[in-house]
Amino acid sequence: MTRATRTPFLSFAYRAYVVIFFLYLVAPLLAAGIFAFNDSLFPALPWQGFTLDWFFNDTEPKLGMFHDDRLLRGLGNSLYIGLIVSALAVAAGTCNAFLFERREFPFKNVLYILMVIPLVIPGVILGISILVFASMIANGIDTATGINIKALRPGIPLIVLGQFSFLTTITSLVIAARLQKFDVALEEAALNLGASRLRVLATVTLPFLFPALFSAFVVAFLVSFENFNTTLMLVGSDAPLTITMYDRMVKVGSTPVLNAVSVFLMIASGLLALASVLVQRDKGET
Amino acid sequence: MRSDAARLSLFLLMAPFALWIGLLIVLPQIGIGYVSLREKVGPGEYTFGLGNYLDFLGEPIYWNTLLRTAWMSILVTILALLIGFPIAYYIAKIARARSKAALFLLCLVPLWVSDLVRAFGWIVLLRETGLVSGLLQGTGLIGEPVELLYNDVTVVIGLVYTVVLFMIVPLVSTLDGMDDAMLEAGYNLGGSRFTVFRRIILPYAMPGIVAGCIITFMLAAGSYLTPILLGGKNSSWFTEQIYSQFITRYNWEAGATFGVLLLGFTSLVVWLGLKLTGQSLATTVAKE
Numbered sequence: 001m002t003r004a005t006r007t008p009f010l011s012f013a014y015r016a017y018v019v020i021f022f023l024y025l026v027a028p029l030l031a032a033g034i035f036a037f038n039d040s041l042f043p044a045l046p047w048q049g050f051t052l053d054w055f056f057n058d059t060e061p062k063l064g065m066f067h068d069d070r071l072l073r074g075l076g077n078s079l080y081i082g083l084i085v086s087a088l089a090v091a092a093g094t095c096n097a098f099l100f101e102r103r104e105f106p107f108k109n110v111l112y113i114l115m116v117i118p119l120v121i122p123g124v125i126l127g128i129s130i131l132v133f134a135s136m137i138a139n140g141i142d143t144a145t146g147i148n149i150k151a152l153r154p155g156i157p158l159i160v161l162g163q164f165s166f167l168t169t170i171t172s173l174v175i176a177a178r179l180q181k182f183d184v185a186l187e188e189a190a191l192n193l194g195a196s197r198l199r200v201l202a203t204v205t206l207p208f209l210f211p212a213l214f215s216a217f218v219v220a221f222l223v224s225f226e227n228f229n230t231t232l233m234l235v236g237s238d239a240p241l242t243i244t245m246y247d248r249m250v251k252v253g254s255t256p257v258l259n260a261v262s263v264f265l266m267i268a269s270g271l272l273a274l275a276s277v278l279v280q281r282d283k284g285e286t
Numbered sequence: 287m288r289s290d291a292a293r294l295s296l297f298l299l300m301a302p303f304a305l306w307i308g309l310l311i312v313l314p315q316i317g318i319g320y321v322s323l324r325e326k327v328g329p330g331e332y333t334f335g336l337g338n339y340l341d342f343l344g345e346p347i348y349w350n351t352l353l354r355t356a357w358m359s360i361l362v363t364i365l366a367l368l369i370g371f372p373i374a375y376y377i378a379k380i381a382r383a384r385s386k387a388a389l390f391l392l393c394l395v396p397l398w399v400s401d402l403v404r405a406f407g408w409i410v411l412l413r414e415t416g417l418v419s420g421l422l423q424g425t426g427l428i429g430e431p432v433e434l435l436y437n438d439v440t441v442v443i444g445l446v447y448t449v450v451l452f453m454i455v456p457l458v459s460t461l462d463g464m465d466d467a468m469l470e471a472g473y474n475l476g477g478s479r480f481t482v483f484r485r486i487i488l489p490y491a492m493p494g495i496v497a498g499c500i501i502t503f504m505l506a507a508g509s510y511l512t513p514i515l516l517g518g519k520n521s522s523w524f525t526e527q528i529y530s531q532f533i534t535r536y537n538w539e540a541g542a543t544f545g546v547l548l549l550g551f552t553s554l555v556v557w558l559g560l561k562l563t564g565q566s567l568a569t570t571v572a573k574e
Binding site: 017021022024025026027028029031035042091098113115116118120121123124125126128129130132133136161164168225226228229232233245246249258259262265269270273277 | 299300303311312315389394399402404407416417501504507510515528529532533541549552553
C-alpha cells in the first residue's frame with residue numbers, strides 16, 4: 001500500500017471507479033451473451049424464457065447456429081485460415097527471432113524497425129495495399145501470358161497473406177522475448193558433448209522455446225480469427241466467420257443466432273487464451 | 287569454410303524475413319503509392335500526376351472526414367489514457383498480489399473477443415429496443431424508448447471501449463517495474479501527492495504511456511467496425527471512405543490516394559509522438 005490511498009474517502013472513490021470500469025468492460029459482453037438464451041426472435045427485451053434453440057434448433061425461423069450452413073461455413077473458413085496463417089507466422093517468426101537475437105549483420109537496427117512497422121500500419125491499409133499489389137502482378141501475368149492466377153484475386157490465399165503480414169511481427173516478438181532468456185552455455189555444453197548443430201536445435205533450443213512457440217501460435221490464431229479490417233478488403237466468395245456475421249448484421253438485421261455465435265466465440269477464445277497462459281506457466285518458470 | 291557456412295545460414299534466416307517484408311509490406315505500400323498517382327483519362331489509359339490528391343482537396347466531404355477521424359481518434363486516445371491510467375495504477379501498485387492477477391486477467395479476456403462481438407454487445411445494450419432503454423423505461427425515468435445509437439458520443443464510448451485495454455496493458459507492465467521506495471522517498475522529501483505524481487510516477491510511466499497512446503491512436507484511426515456499427519451510415523469515418531472507393535465504387539485510384547493519406551497521417555502522428563517524448567519504435571511498441 002502506498003500513501004496515495006490513505007484517505008478513506010479517496011480510497012473508497014478510487015475503488016468505486018475501478019468497479020465501475022470493470023462493469024463497463026463486461027457489460028457489452030454480458031449483453032451480447034445473455035440474449036443467446038432468450039426465447040424470442042429478437043435480441044431485445046422482454047425476456048421470453050430460457051432456451052437453447054439458438055444453438056441447436058434445426059428449423060426456421062429459429063435456426064440454431066449449429067444448423068446454420070452459412071455460419072458453419074464461415075466458421076470452417078476461419079479455422080482453416082487461422083491454422084494455416086498461424087503455422088506460417090510461427091515458422092517465419094522463429095526465423096526472425098534467431099535472426100535478430102543471434103546474428104549480427106549490416107543495417108540490423110533499420111531492419112528491426114521494419115519488422116515492427118506492420119504493427120503501426122492500419123489494417124485496412126495493409127489489406128488494400130496487398131489487394132492492389134496482388135492484382136498488379138496478376139494483371140501483369142495475364143497480359144503477358146494470358147494465364148489468370150486465381151490465387152492473386154480476392155479469396156482465401158490473399159486473406160492468408162494479408163493476416164500473415166502483421167501476425168509475423170507479433171509471433172517474432174513473442175518468440176524473440178523467450179529466446180533472449182535462453183542461456184547459450186546450454187547449447188555450447190551440448191556441442192562440446194558431441195551433438196550436431198541440428199541435434200542441439202531439436203533437443204535443447206526448440207524444447208526451451210516451445211511455450212513461446214505455442215503461445216505465439218495461439219495468439220496468432222486468435223487474432224486471425226477475430227481479424228476484420230484486413231480481411232474485409234481481401235475477402236472473396238469464401239468469407240470467414242467475422243465477415244459472415246457482419247454481412248448478416250448489416251443486411252438481414254441481427255437475430256439471437258448472432259448472440260449464440262458470440263457466446264461460442266467468447267468461450268472458445270477464452271479457453272484458448274487460458275491454455276496459452278497455462279503452458280507458459282508450466283514450462284516458462286524453468 | 288566455416289565462414290561460408292555461417293554466411294549460408296545467415297542467408298537462410300534472412301530469406302523469410304526479406305520475402306515477408308519485401309513482398310507483403312514494402313512493395314505493396316509502393317504499389318498503392320503508385321496507383322494513387324495514376325489518373326484515368328480513358329478506358330485503360332492513364333497519366334501520372336497529383337490529380338487524385340487535388341480531387342481530395344477539392345472535395346470538402348473527403349478532407350472533412352479525414353479531419354474528423356483524426357480529431358476523434360485523438361480524443362479517444364486522450365480519454366483512453368485518462369480512463370486507463372488509474373486502472374493500470376490500481377492493478378500495478380495498489381491491488382494485492384492475488385486480486386492483481388485476477389484483475390489483469392479480467393482485462394485480458396475482452397482483448398481476445400472479436401471487435402465485432404463487442405460492437406454487437408453495445409448495439410444490444412443501446413438500441414431503441416435495447417437493454418438500457420428498456421431498463422430506463424422500467425424504472426420510469428423515461429416514458430418511451432430512446433435511441434442511444436448512431437451519434438458521436440456512442441461512437442467515442444465504443445471506440446474507447448475497444449482500445450482502452452491496449453492502453454492499460456503496456457501501462458501495467460511499465461508501472462509494475464516501479465519501486466515503491468521511490469514513492470515513499472518522494473513523500474518523505476515533502477512532496478505533495480500531485481508533485482509525486484508529476485515528478486516521479488509520470489516520468490517513470492512515460493514509455494508505457496507513449497506505447498499505449500501510439501497503439502490506441504492507430505487502432506482508433508484505423509478502425510472500421512465500431513464507427514460503422516455504432517455510428518450508422520452517416521458516421522463519416524475515413525476507413526469507410528476507403529472501403530467504399532475500393533469495393534463499392536471500384537475507384538482504386540481514389541481509394542489508394544485515401545489510403546496513402548491515412549497512412550501518412552497516422553505515421554506522422556506516431557513519429558511526432560516518438561520525437562516529442564524521445565522514445566523509439568523499438569523501445570515502445572515492440573516491448574510488450
